[in-house]
Amino acid sequence: MSLVVVANREPLRREGDGWVPAVGGLATALLPVLERRGGAWVAWGEKDAGSLPLLHYPPAAPRFAVHRLFLPPREVAGSYHGMANRTLWPLAHYLLDRVEIRRDFLTAYRSTNRRFAEAVLSLWDDPHIPVWVQDYHLMLVPALLRAARPQGRIGFFWHIPWPPPEVWQVLPWLEELLAGVLGADLVGLHTAEYVDNFLATCRLLPGAVVRGQRVLWQGRAVRVEAHPIGIDTARFRRWAAEPRIRERAARLRRAAGGRFVLVGVDRLDYTKGIPERLAAWERLLEQHPQWRGQATLYQIAVPSRTRLESYRQLKRRVDEQVGRINGAFMQDGWLPVRYLYRAFPPQELVAFYLAADVALVTPLRDGMNLVAQEYAWVTENGVLVLSNLAGAAAVLPEALRVNPYDVDGLAETLHGILASLAEGRGRRTWEARRAALKERVAALDVHGWAARFLASLEQAPAVPAGPPRR
Ligand code: ADP
Numbered sequence: 001m002s003l004v005v006v007a008n009r010e011p012l013r014r015e016g017d018g019w020v021p022a023v024g025g026l027a028t029a030l031l032p033v034l035e036r037r038g039g040a041w042v043a044w045g046e047k048d049a050g051s052l053p054l055l056h057y058p059p060a061a062p063r064f065a066v067h068r069l070f071l072p073p074r075e076v077a078g079s080y081h082g083m084a085n086r087t088l089w090p091l092a093h094y095l096l097d098r099v100e101i102r103r104d105f106l107t108a109y110r111s112t113n114r115r116f117a118e119a120v121l122s123l124w125d126d127p128h129i130p131v132w133v134q135d136y137h138l139m140l141v142p143a144l145l146r147a148a149r150p151q152g153r154i155g156f157f158w159h160i161p162w163p164p165p166e167v168w169q170v171l172p173w174l175e176e177l178l179a180g181v182l183g184a185d186l187v188g189l190h191t192a193e194y195v196d197n198f199l200a201t202c203r204l205l206p207g208a209v210v211r212g213q214r215v216l217w218q219g220r221a222v223r224v225e226a227h228p229i230g231i232d233t234a235r236f237r238r239w240a241a242e243p244r245i246r247e248r249a250a251r252l253r254r255a256a257g258g259r260f261v262l263v264g265v266d267r268l269d270y271t272k273g274i275p276e277r278l279a280a281w282e283r284l285l286e287q288h289p290q291w292r293g294q295a296t297l298y299q300i301a302v303p304s305r306t307r308l309e310s311y312r313q314l315k316r317r318v319d320e321q322v323g324r325i326n327g328a329f330m331q332d333g334w335l336p337v338r339y340l341y342r343a344f345p346p347q348e349l350v351a352f353y354l355a356a357d358v359a360l361v362t363p364l365r366d367g368m369n370l371v372a373q374e375y376a377w378v379t380e381n382g383v384l385v386l387s388n389l390a391g392a393a394a395v396l397p398e399a400l401r402v403n404p405y406d407v408d409g410l411a412e413t414l415h416g417i418l419a420s421l422a423e424g425r426g427r428r429t430w431e432a433r434r435a436a437l438k439e440r441v442a443a444l445d446v447h448g449w450a451a452r453f454l455a456s457l458e459q460a461p462a463v464p465a466g467p468p469r470r
């Protein structure tokens with residue numbers, strides 16, 4: 001075993017008799033890393049996905065093992081559906097009116113984190129093997145591991161935005177959670193902005209001293225670094241070259257009718273800015289009728305966290321918007337919005353990317369947003385419209401930036417893009433942007449990301465480990 005990854009989400013989900021990659025940035029990014037490096041992945045084993053506690057993957061020639069942890073439903077309710085998704089998720093995305101503060105969430109979260117730590121300890125027999133803990137579901141795990149293995153190599157990666165301390169101060173348990181994360185030797189976040197915010201938040205923790213990009217805490221130095229995540233570029237390139245996928249892309253364009261195809265691909269999550277995007281599309285069709293019958297938006301939304309009322313509400317809102325827009329503008333077999341509410345295998349998404357002249361990646365906040373990279377990498381003549389509030393904006397400066405809250409502005413930007421494409425204006429500029437974006441995405445490749453993080457984790461601690469302070 002060379003690596004232990006610990007994440008709430010398992011890397012695969014059940015489809016028919018087989019397994020396909022789970023949906024979400026974390027799982028889609030780390031799956032190819034484990035396939036290449038081998039190791040173990042400890043995750044919550046959702047009962048719907050089967051009852052095997054251990055899974056070897058890929059089944060034909062196993063490269064890594066998934067250790068599936070079965071958690072009591074009540075604990076999942078408080079920890080995953082509660083603390084993770086109703087407290088930490090909206091808080092990290094700056095949506096404070098959605099944050100729910102409940103003590104029973106914390107109790108369940110502590111207990112789930114303990115179970116994860118115990119599961120890791122039961123298979124972590126060599127402290128030189130790095131353990132890499134992922135995301136906001138498991139903030140207490142690094143410190144629990146540290147207490148049991150003071151000399152262990154422990155990394156932590158935070159996949160979502162890290163907001164400034166003013167936002168974190170809403171959380172009554174900030175100190176406990178931060179102390180949990182600081183059990184790691186290395187904390188990774190996507191951007192320099194998140195790193196700065198993390199360090200500033202650590203200043204709120206009594207006993208922690210921030211020195212440059214290090215936090216001195218309990219006799220250790222915890223390093224904090226920006227490691228922007230990427231996609232598996234080789235895999236996406238292969239998919240984009242498959243004749244079956246290219247034919248599917250051509251079919252999607254024909255089915256849309258008209259001249260232009262736009263695409264949005266998201267988990268159906270209130271952070272993704274889907275209602276605002278649809279509102280902009282509606283505004284555009286109202287104010288610039290020349291695009292009616294000429295441009296189609298494929299909006300793919302994968303069901304996510306459907307047990308939570310906030311996500312159900314969002315679904316109703318989006319259903320209603322799509323119905324209203326199509327009802328108002330549909331003509332002669334042309335639909336302004338083709339809405340697909342389901343998961344697709346990643347290759348199929350590539351067909352949509354290839355088909356689209358414009359991708360709309362307009363989250364209200366996003367840690368990174370891999371869809372932006374996937375599209376930029378695959379498209380041959382498309383334009384990436386990207387929210388300035390996504391981490392991706394920091395690493396893809398050549399994308400066309402928009403403010404996702406500004407519905408009128410977004411409608412006008414889209415009108416401008418469609419007009420320039422229709423008139424063949426600015427072709428050189430679009431080409432130059434596309435080429436530059438492809439270079440950026442190549443440099444961010446997920447295997448390099450993992451290699452850089454793990455190499456940094458391998459480095460000796462900046463300050464020799466001393467005895468833990470009492
Ligand atoms: P998040 O992690 O918040 O979901 P990202 O954009 O970073 O956002 O990652 C989403 C990942 O899930 C991408 O790799 C994307 O290809 C995948 N994905 C998005 N929508 C779908 C879908 N409908 N079906 C399958 N995979 C999807």
Ligand code: G6P
Pocket residue numbers: 009023024025026027135136159160304305
């Ligand atoms: C984001 C989070 C991941 C999470 C994914 C899907 O990408 O950073 O940790 O796995 O969303 O959400 P879910 O709740 O289905 O795991």
